[in-house]
Amino acid sequence: MPASHVMDVESLARELNAAIAGEVRANEPMSAHTTFGLGGPADLFVTAVSRSDLQAVLEFCRDRKVPVLPVGDGSNLLVSDTGVRGALVKLGGKFDQLSLRGEEFTAGAGAGISQAIAAAASGGLGGLEVLYGVPGSVGGGVYMNAGTRHGWLSDILLSAEIVDQDGASRSAAPRDLEMSYRHSALQEMDPAPFVVSAVFGLRAEEGSTVRERISALARDRRGAQPLNWRSCGCMFRNPDGDSAGRLIDAAGLKGMRVGAVEVSEKHANFFVHRGEATAFDVYRLAMKVKRRVAEETGVDLKLEVRLLGDWPDE
Numbered sequence: 001m002p003a004s005h006v007m008d009v010e011s012l013a014r015e016l017n018a019a020i021a022g023e024v025r026a027n028e029p030m031s032a033h034t035t036f037g038l039g040g041p042a043d044l045f046v047t048a049v050s051r052s053d054l055q056a057v058l059e060f061c062r063d064r065k066v067p068v069l070p071v072g073d074g075s076n077l078l079v080s081d082t083g084v085r086g087a088l089v090k091l092g093g094k095f096d097q098l099s100l101r102g103e104e105f106t107a108g109a110g111a112g113i114s115q116a117i118a119a120a121a122s123g124g125l126g127g128l129e130v131l132y133g134v135p136g137s138v139g140g141g142v143y144m145n146a147g148t149r150h151g152w153l154s155d156i157l158l159s160a161e162i163v164d165q166d167g168a169s170r171s172a173a174p175r176d177l178e179m180s181y182r183h184s185a186l187q188e189m190d191p192a193p194f195v196v197s198a199v200f201g202l203r204a205e206e207g208s209t210v211r212e213r214i215s216a217l218a219r220d221r222r223g224a225q226p227l228n229w230r231s232c233g234c235m236f237r238n239p240d241g242d243s244a245g246r247l248i249d250a251a252g253l254k255g256m257r258v259g260a261v262e263v264s265e266k267h268a269n270f271f272v273h274r275g276e277a278t279a280f281d282v283y284r285l286a287m288k289v290k291r292r293v294a295e296e297t298g299v300d301l302k303l304e305v306r307l308l309g310d311w312p313d314e
Protein backbone atom coordinates (compact mmCIF):
# COMPACT_ATOMS: atom_id res chain seq x y z
CA MET A 1 0.00 0.00 0.00
CA PRO A 2 1.48 3.43 -0.86
CA ALA A 3 2.83 5.46 2.09
CA SER A 4 0.05 8.05 1.74
CA HIS A 5 -2.47 5.33 2.62
CA VAL A 6 -0.61 3.87 5.58
CA MET A 7 -2.35 6.04 8.19
CA ASP A 8 -5.63 5.79 6.38
CA VAL A 9 -6.53 2.15 6.77
CA GLU A 10 -9.45 2.80 9.14
CA SER A 11 -11.08 5.33 6.84
CA LEU A 12 -10.51 3.14 3.76
CA ALA A 13 -12.22 0.31 5.64
CA ARG A 14 -15.19 2.53 6.54
CA GLU A 15 -15.53 3.73 2.96
CA LEU A 16 -15.36 0.21 1.47
CA ASN A 17 -17.72 -1.16 4.14
CA ALA A 18 -20.33 1.36 3.05
CA ALA A 19 -19.96 0.28 -0.59
CA ILE A 20 -20.41 -3.50 -0.25
CA ALA A 21 -22.78 -5.99 1.35
CA GLY A 22 -19.86 -7.99 2.75
CA GLU A 23 -17.62 -7.02 5.62
CA VAL A 24 -14.41 -5.01 5.83
CA ARG A 25 -12.12 -5.03 8.84
CA ALA A 26 -9.10 -2.78 9.33
CA ASN A 27 -5.88 -4.12 10.89
CA GLU A 28 -7.39 -7.58 11.25
CA PRO A 29 -5.09 -10.10 12.99
CA MET A 30 -4.46 -12.96 10.58
CA SER A 31 -3.95 -15.30 13.53
CA ALA A 32 -7.76 -15.45 13.52
CA HIS A 33 -7.86 -16.56 9.88
CA THR A 34 -5.11 -19.18 9.62
CA THR A 35 -5.08 -22.78 10.77
CA PHE A 36 -1.66 -22.12 12.34
CA GLY A 37 -3.31 -19.41 14.49
CA LEU A 38 -0.37 -17.14 13.67
CA GLY A 39 0.20 -13.94 11.72
CA GLY A 40 0.05 -10.17 12.18
CA PRO A 41 -2.58 -7.74 10.89
CA ALA A 42 -3.88 -7.39 7.35
CA ASP A 43 -4.44 -3.69 6.55
CA LEU A 44 -7.86 -4.64 5.19
CA PHE A 45 -9.57 -8.02 5.55
CA VAL A 46 -12.57 -8.09 3.26
CA THR A 47 -15.32 -10.67 2.85
CA ALA A 48 -17.01 -10.32 -0.55
CA VAL A 49 -20.38 -12.07 -0.59
CA SER A 50 -21.43 -11.82 -4.25
CA ARG A 51 -20.10 -11.19 -7.75
CA SER A 52 -21.12 -7.54 -7.55
CA ASP A 53 -19.36 -7.21 -4.17
CA LEU A 54 -16.18 -8.66 -5.61
CA GLN A 55 -16.36 -6.29 -8.59
CA ALA A 56 -16.90 -3.34 -6.23
CA VAL A 57 -13.94 -4.37 -4.05
CA LEU A 58 -11.67 -4.76 -7.08
CA GLU A 59 -12.70 -1.39 -8.48
CA PHE A 60 -12.31 0.36 -5.13
CA CYS A 61 -8.84 -1.08 -4.59
CA ARG A 62 -7.78 -0.42 -8.19
CA ASP A 63 -8.78 3.25 -7.92
CA ARG A 64 -6.83 3.66 -4.69
CA LYS A 65 -3.87 1.51 -5.70
CA VAL A 66 -4.42 -0.90 -2.82
CA PRO A 67 -2.89 -4.31 -3.60
CA VAL A 68 -5.39 -7.18 -3.45
CA LEU A 69 -4.81 -10.85 -2.70
CA PRO A 70 -7.44 -13.61 -2.55
CA VAL A 71 -7.39 -15.81 0.53
CA GLY A 72 -9.41 -18.86 1.44
CA ASP A 73 -9.53 -20.55 4.84
CA GLY A 74 -5.87 -19.90 5.66
CA SER A 75 -4.94 -23.58 5.85
CA ASN A 76 -1.85 -23.10 3.70
CA LEU A 77 -0.78 -19.62 4.77
CA LEU A 78 2.12 -18.51 6.93
CA VAL A 79 1.56 -14.80 7.52
CA SER A 80 4.43 -12.67 8.82
CA ASP A 81 4.15 -11.38 12.40
CA THR A 82 4.37 -7.87 10.92
CA GLY A 83 1.24 -8.55 8.88
CA VAL A 84 0.30 -7.90 5.26
CA ARG A 85 -0.13 -4.60 3.47
CA GLY A 86 -3.13 -4.14 1.23
CA ALA A 87 -6.45 -6.00 1.11
CA LEU A 88 -6.87 -9.72 1.68
CA VAL A 89 -10.17 -10.74 0.13
CA LYS A 90 -12.06 -13.84 1.17
CA LEU A 91 -15.14 -15.10 -0.68
CA GLY A 92 -18.27 -15.90 1.34
CA GLY A 93 -22.07 -15.61 1.09
CA LYS A 94 -23.19 -16.58 -2.44
CA PHE A 95 -19.68 -17.89 -3.14
CA ASP A 96 -20.42 -20.73 -0.70
CA GLN A 97 -23.18 -22.20 -2.89
CA LEU A 98 -23.13 -25.82 -4.05
CA SER A 99 -25.28 -27.34 -6.79
CA LEU A 100 -25.66 -30.58 -8.76
CA ARG A 101 -26.82 -31.21 -12.30
CA GLY A 102 -26.56 -34.82 -13.38
CA GLU A 103 -22.96 -35.84 -12.67
CA GLU A 104 -21.72 -32.25 -12.68
CA PHE A 105 -21.19 -30.64 -9.32
CA THR A 106 -20.64 -26.88 -9.10
CA ALA A 107 -19.05 -25.41 -6.01
CA GLY A 108 -18.55 -21.75 -5.16
CA ALA A 109 -14.93 -20.94 -4.35
CA GLY A 110 -15.79 -19.93 -0.79
CA ALA A 111 -17.35 -23.31 0.07
CA GLY A 112 -15.29 -25.63 2.24
CA ILE A 113 -13.90 -28.73 0.52
CA SER A 114 -15.34 -30.81 3.35
CA GLN A 115 -18.85 -29.32 2.86
CA ALA A 116 -18.56 -29.94 -0.87
CA ILE A 117 -17.63 -33.60 -0.29
CA ALA A 118 -20.56 -34.07 2.11
CA ALA A 119 -23.02 -32.37 -0.27
CA ALA A 120 -21.84 -34.44 -3.23
CA ALA A 121 -22.23 -37.66 -1.21
CA SER A 122 -25.74 -36.63 -0.09
CA GLY A 123 -26.63 -35.93 -3.70
CA GLY A 124 -25.47 -39.44 -4.70
CA LEU A 125 -22.20 -38.36 -6.35
CA GLY A 126 -18.82 -39.93 -5.65
CA GLY A 127 -15.30 -38.91 -6.62
CA LEU A 128 -14.76 -35.67 -4.70
CA GLU A 129 -13.95 -37.63 -1.54
CA VAL A 130 -10.42 -38.29 -2.85
CA LEU A 131 -9.82 -34.84 -1.31
CA TYR A 132 -11.17 -35.94 2.07
CA GLY A 133 -9.13 -34.41 4.89
CA VAL A 134 -7.84 -31.44 2.91
CA PRO A 135 -9.03 -28.44 4.92
CA GLY A 136 -9.72 -25.14 3.21
CA SER A 137 -11.91 -23.74 0.50
CA VAL A 138 -12.66 -24.86 -3.04
CA GLY A 139 -10.89 -21.71 -4.36
CA GLY A 140 -7.74 -22.41 -2.34
CA GLY A 141 -7.93 -26.04 -3.47
CA VAL A 142 -7.96 -25.06 -7.16
CA TYR A 143 -5.12 -22.56 -6.67
CA MET A 144 -2.98 -25.19 -4.89
CA ASN A 145 -4.25 -28.15 -6.92
CA ALA A 146 -4.84 -29.77 -3.56
CA GLY A 147 -4.60 -33.53 -3.43
CA THR A 148 -4.03 -36.65 -1.43
CA ARG A 149 -2.51 -40.00 -2.28
CA HIS A 150 -5.95 -40.97 -3.60
CA GLY A 151 -6.07 -38.21 -6.22
CA TRP A 152 -5.69 -34.54 -7.04
CA LEU A 153 -8.33 -31.88 -7.51
CA SER A 154 -7.30 -31.54 -11.18
CA ASP A 155 -8.32 -35.20 -11.77
CA ILE A 156 -11.99 -34.33 -11.24
CA LEU A 157 -12.07 -30.63 -12.21
CA LEU A 158 -13.90 -29.87 -15.46
CA SER A 159 -13.45 -26.11 -15.30
CA ALA A 160 -12.92 -23.21 -12.94
CA GLU A 161 -14.29 -19.73 -13.33
CA ILE A 162 -11.62 -17.09 -12.91
CA VAL A 163 -12.08 -13.36 -12.31
CA ASP A 164 -9.05 -11.18 -13.03
CA GLN A 165 -8.38 -8.08 -10.98
CA ASP A 166 -9.57 -5.91 -13.87
CA GLY A 167 -12.96 -7.60 -13.41
CA ALA A 168 -12.91 -9.80 -16.55
CA SER A 169 -14.13 -13.36 -16.08
CA ARG A 170 -13.39 -16.56 -18.01
CA SER A 171 -13.77 -20.29 -17.72
CA ALA A 172 -10.56 -22.33 -17.60
CA ALA A 173 -10.00 -26.09 -17.91
CA PRO A 174 -7.29 -27.84 -15.84
CA ARG A 175 -5.13 -27.87 -18.97
CA ASP A 176 -5.41 -24.07 -19.31
CA LEU A 177 -4.43 -23.77 -15.66
CA GLU A 178 -1.38 -26.05 -16.18
CA MET A 179 -2.33 -28.06 -13.12
CA SER A 180 0.27 -30.48 -11.81
CA TYR A 181 1.40 -31.65 -8.36
CA ARG A 182 0.36 -28.81 -5.96
CA HIS A 183 0.65 -26.40 -8.86
CA SER A 184 -1.59 -24.23 -11.00
CA ALA A 185 -0.59 -21.40 -13.32
CA LEU A 186 -2.54 -19.11 -10.96
CA GLN A 187 0.48 -19.27 -8.66
CA GLU A 188 2.58 -17.33 -11.18
CA MET A 189 -0.02 -14.68 -12.05
CA ASP A 190 0.41 -11.14 -10.78
CA PRO A 191 -1.90 -9.52 -9.84
CA ALA A 192 -3.48 -12.68 -8.47
CA PRO A 193 -6.80 -13.61 -10.12
CA PHE A 194 -9.74 -14.99 -8.14
CA VAL A 195 -11.15 -18.47 -8.58
CA VAL A 196 -14.87 -17.86 -8.03
CA SER A 197 -16.29 -21.33 -8.72
CA ALA A 198 -15.36 -24.79 -9.91
CA VAL A 199 -17.26 -27.48 -11.82
CA PHE A 200 -16.37 -31.09 -11.01
CA GLY A 201 -17.19 -34.18 -13.05
CA LEU A 202 -18.29 -36.86 -10.55
CA ARG A 203 -20.05 -40.24 -10.85
CA ALA A 204 -23.47 -41.39 -9.66
CA GLU A 205 -23.14 -43.62 -6.58
CA GLU A 206 -25.15 -44.52 -3.49
CA GLY A 207 -24.53 -41.87 -0.83
CA SER A 208 -24.01 -44.65 1.74
CA THR A 209 -21.18 -46.19 -0.37
CA VAL A 210 -19.43 -42.83 -0.64
CA ARG A 211 -19.86 -42.26 3.10
CA GLU A 212 -18.30 -45.66 3.89
CA ARG A 213 -15.25 -44.67 1.84
CA ILE A 214 -15.12 -41.33 3.68
CA SER A 215 -15.10 -43.14 7.06
CA ALA A 216 -12.14 -45.28 5.96
CA LEU A 217 -10.28 -42.19 4.72
CA ALA A 218 -10.95 -40.43 8.05
CA ARG A 219 -9.44 -43.37 9.99
CA ASP A 220 -6.33 -43.28 7.77
CA ARG A 221 -5.84 -39.56 8.32
CA ARG A 222 -6.23 -39.73 12.08
CA GLY A 223 -3.59 -42.46 12.19
CA ALA A 224 -1.08 -40.61 10.00
CA GLN A 225 -1.34 -36.92 10.89
CA PRO A 226 -0.99 -34.88 14.13
CA LEU A 227 -4.49 -33.43 13.88
CA ASN A 228 -4.71 -32.42 17.56
CA TRP A 229 -2.22 -29.54 17.04
CA ARG A 230 -2.47 -26.44 14.87
CA SER A 231 -0.49 -26.64 11.65
CA CYS A 232 -0.56 -25.88 7.96
CA GLY A 233 -0.46 -29.49 6.87
CA CYS A 234 2.68 -30.27 4.90
CA MET A 235 5.36 -27.60 5.16
CA PHE A 236 7.36 -28.68 2.10
CA ARG A 237 6.46 -30.03 -1.33
CA ASN A 238 7.50 -33.59 -2.02
CA PRO A 239 10.55 -33.62 -4.30
CA ASP A 240 10.31 -35.76 -7.47
CA GLY A 241 10.14 -39.45 -6.58
CA ASP A 242 10.52 -38.94 -2.82
CA SER A 243 8.66 -37.60 0.18
CA ALA A 244 9.71 -34.53 2.17
CA GLY A 245 8.53 -36.26 5.37
CA ARG A 246 10.77 -39.28 4.71
CA LEU A 247 13.79 -37.03 4.06
CA ILE A 248 13.19 -34.95 7.22
CA ASP A 249 12.77 -38.13 9.26
CA ALA A 250 15.90 -39.70 7.73
CA ALA A 251 17.87 -36.55 8.66
CA GLY A 252 16.84 -37.22 12.30
CA LEU A 253 14.84 -34.00 12.62
CA LYS A 254 11.59 -35.24 14.15
CA GLY A 255 11.01 -33.33 17.39
CA MET A 256 13.33 -30.44 16.37
CA ARG A 257 11.99 -27.17 17.80
CA VAL A 258 12.22 -23.42 17.48
CA GLY A 259 10.29 -21.80 20.31
CA ALA A 260 6.94 -23.53 20.55
CA VAL A 261 6.98 -24.93 16.99
CA GLU A 262 8.00 -28.53 16.52
CA VAL A 263 8.64 -30.95 13.68
CA SER A 264 5.89 -33.46 14.44
CA GLU A 265 6.94 -36.87 15.77
CA LYS A 266 3.94 -38.35 13.96
CA HIS A 267 4.51 -36.87 10.49
CA ALA A 268 7.84 -35.14 9.91
CA ASN A 269 6.50 -32.80 7.18
CA PHE A 270 3.97 -31.31 9.63
CA PHE A 271 5.24 -28.48 11.83
CA VAL A 272 2.97 -28.15 14.83
CA HIS A 273 2.26 -25.05 16.88
CA ARG A 274 2.36 -26.15 20.50
CA GLY A 275 1.76 -22.94 22.40
CA GLU A 276 3.04 -19.40 22.29
CA ALA A 277 4.77 -19.50 18.91
CA THR A 278 5.34 -16.72 16.41
CA ALA A 279 5.15 -17.04 12.64
CA PHE A 280 8.86 -16.23 12.58
CA ASP A 281 9.53 -19.31 14.77
CA VAL A 282 7.82 -21.44 12.11
CA TYR A 283 9.89 -19.79 9.39
CA ARG A 284 13.17 -20.25 11.27
CA LEU A 285 12.38 -23.91 11.93
CA ALA A 286 11.55 -24.39 8.23
CA MET A 287 14.86 -22.82 7.17
CA LYS A 288 16.82 -24.96 9.68
CA VAL A 289 15.13 -28.14 8.43
CA LYS A 290 15.73 -27.13 4.80
CA ARG A 291 19.45 -26.55 5.48
CA ARG A 292 19.89 -29.80 7.42
CA VAL A 293 18.07 -31.88 4.79
CA ALA A 294 20.24 -30.29 2.07
CA GLU A 295 23.41 -31.09 4.05
CA GLU A 296 22.37 -34.68 4.81
CA THR A 297 20.75 -35.64 1.52
CA GLY A 298 21.61 -32.99 -1.09
CA VAL A 299 17.89 -32.34 -1.69
CA ASP A 300 16.74 -28.71 -1.70
CA LEU A 301 13.22 -28.78 -0.22
CA LYS A 302 10.75 -26.18 -1.47
CA LEU A 303 8.04 -24.69 0.73
CA GLU A 304 4.49 -25.80 -0.01
CA VAL A 305 3.05 -23.31 2.47
CA ARG A 306 2.51 -19.82 1.00
CA LEU A 307 4.34 -16.98 2.74
CA LEU A 308 2.49 -13.66 3.05
CA GLY A 309 4.09 -10.41 4.19
CA ASP A 310 7.79 -9.70 4.68
CA TRP A 311 10.35 -12.43 5.31
CA PRO A 312 14.12 -12.64 5.23
CA ASP A 313 15.60 -14.31 2.13
CA GLU A 314 15.54 -18.13 2.36
Ligand SMILES: Cc1cc2nc3c(=O)[nH]c(=O)nc-3n(C[C@H](O)[C@H](O)[C@H](O)COP(=O)(O)OP(=O)(O)OC[C@H]3O[C@@H](n4cnc5c(N)ncnc54)[C@H](O)[C@@H]3O)c2cc1C
Binds near residue numbers: 186227
Ligand atom coordinates in the same frame (compact mmCIF):
# COMPACT_ATOMS: atom_id res chain seq x y z
C1 LIG B 1 -4.20 -30.38 8.88
C2 LIG B 1 -3.96 -30.02 7.45
C3 LIG B 1 -3.90 -31.02 6.50
C4 LIG B 1 -3.69 -30.71 5.14
N1 LIG B 1 -3.67 -31.72 4.23
C5 LIG B 1 -3.52 -31.42 2.92
C6 LIG B 1 -3.54 -32.48 1.94
O1 LIG B 1 -3.72 -33.64 2.24
N2 LIG B 1 -3.40 -32.12 0.63
C7 LIG B 1 -3.23 -30.83 0.23
O2 LIG B 1 -3.11 -30.56 -0.97
N3 LIG B 1 -3.19 -29.82 1.15
C8 LIG B 1 -3.34 -30.09 2.47
N4 LIG B 1 -3.29 -29.07 3.39
C9 LIG B 1 -3.01 -27.69 2.95
C10 LIG B 1 -4.24 -26.83 2.60
O3 LIG B 1 -5.39 -27.33 3.24
C11 LIG B 1 -4.49 -26.76 1.10
O4 LIG B 1 -3.39 -26.16 0.43
C12 LIG B 1 -5.76 -25.95 0.76
O5 LIG B 1 -6.08 -26.18 -0.60
C13 LIG B 1 -5.64 -24.45 1.00
O6 LIG B 1 -6.93 -23.87 0.86
P1 LIG B 1 -7.35 -22.56 1.67
O7 LIG B 1 -8.73 -22.18 1.29
O8 LIG B 1 -7.12 -22.72 3.12
O9 LIG B 1 -6.35 -21.49 1.05
P2 LIG B 1 -5.43 -20.43 1.79
O10 LIG B 1 -4.49 -21.13 2.70
O11 LIG B 1 -6.27 -19.36 2.37
O12 LIG B 1 -4.62 -19.85 0.55
C14 LIG B 1 -3.66 -20.65 -0.11
C15 LIG B 1 -3.31 -19.99 -1.45
O13 LIG B 1 -4.47 -20.04 -2.29
C16 LIG B 1 -4.80 -18.74 -2.78
N5 LIG B 1 -6.26 -18.67 -2.83
C17 LIG B 1 -7.13 -18.98 -1.84
N6 LIG B 1 -8.41 -18.82 -2.26
C18 LIG B 1 -8.34 -18.39 -3.54
C19 LIG B 1 -9.31 -18.03 -4.53
N7 LIG B 1 -10.63 -18.08 -4.29
N8 LIG B 1 -8.87 -17.64 -5.75
C20 LIG B 1 -7.54 -17.59 -6.03
N9 LIG B 1 -6.57 -17.89 -5.13
C21 LIG B 1 -6.97 -18.30 -3.91
C22 LIG B 1 -4.20 -17.76 -1.76
O14 LIG B 1 -3.86 -16.51 -2.37
C23 LIG B 1 -2.94 -18.51 -1.30
O15 LIG B 1 -1.84 -18.22 -2.14
C24 LIG B 1 -3.50 -29.35 4.75
C25 LIG B 1 -3.57 -28.34 5.72
C26 LIG B 1 -3.81 -28.66 7.05
C27 LIG B 1 -3.90 -27.55 8.06
